[in-house]
Structures are given as C-alpha cells and as structure tokens.
Amino acid sequence: MGIMRKSSKHVNLAHSRSGDYKKLLYKINTDNVCPFCELNLKKYHTEPILKEGKYWLITTNQNPYNGLKHHILIICKRHIETISEINKNESIELISLSGWVNTQFKINGGVLMIRFGNTDYTGASVTHLHGHIVSGGKRHKDTKSIKIKLGYKIARRK
Numbered sequence: 001m002g003i004m005r006k007s008s009k010h011v012n013l014a015h016s017r018s019g020d021y022k023k024l025l026y027k028i029n030t031d032n033v034c035p036f037c038e039l040n041l042k043k044y045h046t047e048p049i050l051k052e053g054k055y056w057l058i059t060t061n062q063n064p065y066n067g068l069k070h071h072i073l074i075i076c077k078r079h080i081e082t083i084s085e086i087n088k089n090e091s092i093e094l095i096s097l098s099g100w101v102n103t104q105f106k107i108n109g110g111v112l113m114i115r116f117g118n119t120d121y122t123g124a125s126v127t128h129l130h131g132h133i134v135s136g137g138k139r140h141k142d143t144k145s146i147k148i149k150l151g152y153k154i155a156r157r158k
C-alpha cells in the first residue's frame, strides 16, 4: 500500500480494496468531498441511475464484490451517516425501492445490507449512508460462499 494516507471524513482508505476503485477512492480523498452527495456522485460514479425516488437513488455498484450476480446500491439523497438519522418517509421508501430492485432484477434470494456510522467499525469505504442489495448464484455442491466485510472481531480472552 505504500505510505499510509490519512482518510478524509467522507471515505475510508483502509477499505479501498484494489485496482481502479482504490485509485478512485484516493482521488476522492484528495478532493475531500462526499462522493455520494448528488453533485459529486455524477463526477465519480459512472453507472446509470436506475431509479430515482424522492429520498433514495438506485444504481449499480461500479466496483461489484467478487462473485455477485447483482450488486445494487441504494443511496440516500440526503447526506446522513447513520441509521438513526433515517426519517419515517425515508424508511418507507427504502424498503419499497428495495422491493422494486427485487422485482426488477428477478432476484430469487439476496441480501439488503446497510452499514452505518463510523466506518472503522464496518468496512465501509464511503461514510454517506447507503445500502447494498446483493445476490450471487444458487448453492450447489461445489459453489463457494460470498464473504462481505461487515466489521472487525472484538478481541476475546482465552
């Protein structure tokens, strides 16, 4: 990784993964802006907006996790960072738009994951609140499971 650079409040470089995504995240960090606030999103995110609700945007992840068939992002249009900030109308639309994704992509089984709060606890690379809707293939004898980071283990006493 070379020199450890200090993460801005908007992104967490320790969670940058590799390749082009890492380069992009370092650029966003240098620019010191929130990549998921609407004006900036157009600048850094090249995937189309699949659906725009009143409170959330649906788009595909431009850097999908390995092995996924679907990797959709649901990004809050307002800059919030934690789950307790989601208001009632946003809550309702979050679930209804996730349902739209489910139907639109004919997802037989998937996961809605929302990391929130301090990214040093969650593995998130972007602080602005967003959810992931992910789905891989169907389990059979030789398939491998998909592993997604959702935090760090606490130290246990032996």
Ligand SMILES: [Zn+2]
Residues within 6 Å of the ligand: 034, 035, 036, 037, 078, 079, 080, 128
């Ligand atoms: Zn933001």
